Amino acid sequence: MNRPSDLDFLREAEFPYLDAAGHAYLDYTGAALAPLSLVRASAARLGSGVYGNPHTASPASQASTRLVEEAREAVLAFCGASPREYAVVFTPNATAAIRLVAEAYPFGPGRPLAFLGDDHNSVLGMRRYAARAGAPVRVVPLGPGFRTEPSAVTACLGAGGQGLFAFPAQSNATGVRHPLEWVGEARRAGWRVLLDAAAYVPTGPLDLTAVPADFVALSWYKITGFPTGVGCLVARRDALAELRRPWFAGGTVRASSSHTDWHLPAPPPEGFEDGTLPFLALPDVTAAAAWHREIGYDAVHHHVTGLTARLLTGLTALRHPDGTPAVRVLGPLSDRDRGPTVTFNLLHPDGTPVDERHLQHSAATARVSLRTGCFCNPGVAEEANGMTPEIVHAALLRGTPADVDTYLHHLAVQAQGAVRASVGVATNTRDVDRLLEVCAELVDGGLEGEMPEPRTGC
Ligand SMILES: Cc1ncc(COP(=O)(O)O)c(C=O)c1O
Numbered sequence: 001m002n003r004p005s006d007l008d009f010l011r012e013a014e015f016p017y018l019d020a021a022g023h024a025y026l027d028y029t030g031a032a033l034a035p036l037s038l039v040r041a042s043a044a045r046l047g048s049g050v051y052g053n054p055h056t057a058s059p060a061s062q063a064s065t066r067l068v069e070e071a072r073e074a075v076l077a078f079c080g081a082s083p084r085e086y087a088v089v090f091t092p093n094a095t096a097a098i099r100l101v102a103e104a105y106p107f108g109p110g111r112p113l114a115f116l117g118d119d120h121n122s123v124l125g126m127r128r129y130a131a132r133a134g135a136p137v138r139v140v141p142l143g144p145g146f147r148t149e150p151s152a153v154t155a156c157l158g159a160g161g162q163g164l165f166a167f168p169a170q171s172n173a174t175g176v177r178h179p180l181e182w183v184g185e186a187r188r189a190g191w192r193v194l195l196d197a198a199a200y201v202p203t204g205p206l207d208l209t210a211v212p213a214d215f216v217a218l219s220w221y222k223i224t225g226f227p228t229g230v231g232c233l234v235a236r237r238d239a240l241a242e243l244r245r246p247w248f249a250g251g252t253v254r255a256s257s258s259h260t261d262w263h264l265p266a267p268p269p270e271g272f273e274d275g276t277l278p279f280l281a282l283p284d285v286t287a288a289a290a291w292h293r294e295i296g297y298d299a300v301h302h303h304v305t306g307l308t309a310r311l312l313t314g315l316t317a318l319r320h321p322d323g324t325p326a327v328r329v330l331g332p333l334s335d336r337d338r339g340p341t342v343t344f345n346l347l348h349p350d351g352t353p354v355d356e357r358h359l360q361h362s363a364a365t366a367r368v369s370l371r372t373g374c375f376c377n378p379g380v381a382e383e384a385n386g387m388t389p390e391i392v393h394a395a396l397l398r399g400t401p402a403d404v405d406t407y408l409h410h411l412a413v414q415a416q417g418a419v420r421a422s423v424g425v426a427t428n429t430r431d432v433d434r435l436l437e438v439c440a441e442l443v444d445g446g447l448e449g450e451m452p453e454p455r456t457g458c
Contacts (some may be wrong), residue, residue: 028424032225080207097233104243107135117379162190169200174331175341214239374417
């Protein structure tokens with residue numbers, strides 16, 4: 001990698017399959033793409049070593065154990081975390097990392113759960129564990145521009161009790177980056193903080209020395225596209241010590257008895273790793289972290305910021321023949337405190353949103369990959385459609401909807417959510433322009449026609 005400030009060369013070197021397939025990939029917030037060099041390095045490693053199930057004395061096992069420990073070190077370095085203060089627990093994905101905390105955190109009447117109206121379903125689901133333990137559950141609402149007012153966070157943290165505050169470093173729906181200073185503020189107020197960094201770390205650096213979150217959840221496929229199936233809970237050792245696991249399993253105990261209900265938990269991180277780790281994939285994390293470091297966050301930032309600006313400029317310029325805007329962007333229009341995720345609705349001339357499946361269908365036909373729906377972030381969809389808590393409660397009082405369309409019908413909204421385009425290191429300007437062309441064609445064509453596929457979910 002000899003031109004770290006210009007990433008266009010990566011397209012041909014690492015992602016030739018995109019142009020070979022005529023594909024414009026704009027779903028980087030869904031998953032990054034696998035660089036060829038990482039895939040080849042993985043195959044070469046597997047073809048030249050003998051790797052067994054880790055943690056026993058055999059040479060094959062020891063070879064794996066060594067690589068697993070190297071991967072932990074690589075993750076700590078990636079997050080700027082000291083091994084004295086932090087441990088790395090490997091999980092299948094960010095969701096599993098969040099669930100580890102949810103099921104083991106000592107929620108109770110004096111230990112609430114608080115999260116943002118911008119959190120992912122994988123965080124929202126924590127409220128089931130909190131409610132079961134009798135803990136208050138507080139939602140900090142979204143404010144203007146899909147951001148959250150800092151004063152609302154302060155009020156939430158000061159409303160009684162000291163529990164767990166979970167927030168996304170970057171919204172997976174709007175690209176908004178929430179202030180990392182909230183980590184320090186919440187900890188000073190006696191709260192533990194779960195930072196959902198899944199959407200942020202692919203393009204935003206995390207330094208846990210400066211931002212000492214108690215728990216950090218991330219998925220590797222979002223950072224470098226490869227490997228899949230590996231996530232991490234990077235956790236402060238003192239915060240892990242406070243967790244009480246609800247069960248034990250292979251790998252998480254030092255000893256146990258089949259006759260009595262007794263077990264001796266393994267210390268962290270192993271005590272949190274259920275079953276056998278994906279030991280052949282973990283060395284890929286070490287390589288992926290090195291690959292990402294070699295490119296450098298500055299170059300990534302420069303690359304994706306330019307593409308995001310091009311996308312935003314092109315979308316906001318789209319007009320109907322009568323001059324009315326054809327696009328509403330859900331999220332920031334400037335590059336301040338945002339990542340490279342752009343979510344929007346096409347609009348009818350009367351300003352109502354177009355069913356997002358129209359664009360999904362046209363984009364797919366043009367081999368442009370993007371996302372539609374609410375991206376597992378119902379708070380942003382609710383905010384975009386003006387659904388107050390009262391409206392949602394009233395809709396649910398009309399009966400439990402059996403499917404998404406019935407739910408939307410009860411809510412009387414035209415669009416389930418929106419269209420999300422997100423860029424990354426493999427994206428080039430032509431990809432962005434292809435999406436803009438698809439949008440322009442739809443707008444010029446009057447946005448009519450058959451409704452394509454049924455909705456499957458959010
Ligand atoms: C902000 C955020 N949190 C959590 C997740 C869940 O990640 P995973 O599906 O890898 O568990 C995602 C995935 O899109 C995300 O963007």
